[in-house]
Amino acid sequence: MLDVCLPGYRRKERTHNWCISAGDRSYPRIPRDTHNKRHNPDIQIGHVRSLVRFFDIRECAESQLPQLRC
């Protein structure tokens, strides 16, 4: 999705999170969840929604990931 909706984005792996940067803005909280193995080890959809809002790419993102519409 980011390849299409946020071309040229950069991602950086940190201890707790992936940090997504584009231009001079950075979204620092896509959890790696290395420390939290509770019932939902996958990236929770709310984090992606927040990232999509942050970079103002909602329309494109929802075309790539329809589950974001809910």
Add this chain to the structure above:
Amino acid sequence: MQGGGWVGEGLARPLKCKGERPMTSYPVLFGYRDVISGRNFIAFAKTDGHALLTKEEDGYWLYGVYPGGIAGGGREIAEATRELKKSYLSVLFDIAEEARSFEDFKEEAERFFHQCNEPTKTEWEATHAQVKSGQLSTNDLPRRDAATRPPRIEVQRIDTYAEREPADFNRFDSPIELADQFAEAA
């Protein structure tokens, strides 16, 4: 997952989608006071933030306005609140691990806080107007005048000591666990 790529591959299974997104949102304030360890400093971070609380199909999500780069979700508001705090701390922990000095940490922490989530801020302001006019209310949260808590962050150094690994000091809270006794290994 079509169109997923790197981010899509990591998503949890899709929610049940009814086509529209029935949500109620509320403008909320929060305040955090935390001690963060760096390689050669200890910092105190004092934050008053804004977030949008949204009731969604499978629970609640808190979306950061200031800072705009965090979110937290859960089946109940309390769980979403804990997850938002965890999100916030995880970013500060990451920044502290990379910071070469207290000044580095302070600059990056302030930059993190001030990057606003503009679409969420627009929703926050709209719902705040509804709260002020009496059109929107909830019994689940206490009320506070937002003017008394403008968004801000203050980072102070509180100690300097010999170099150590920040990971040795920075820890998330431990959840409650059932006390058990494991049999000793034979």
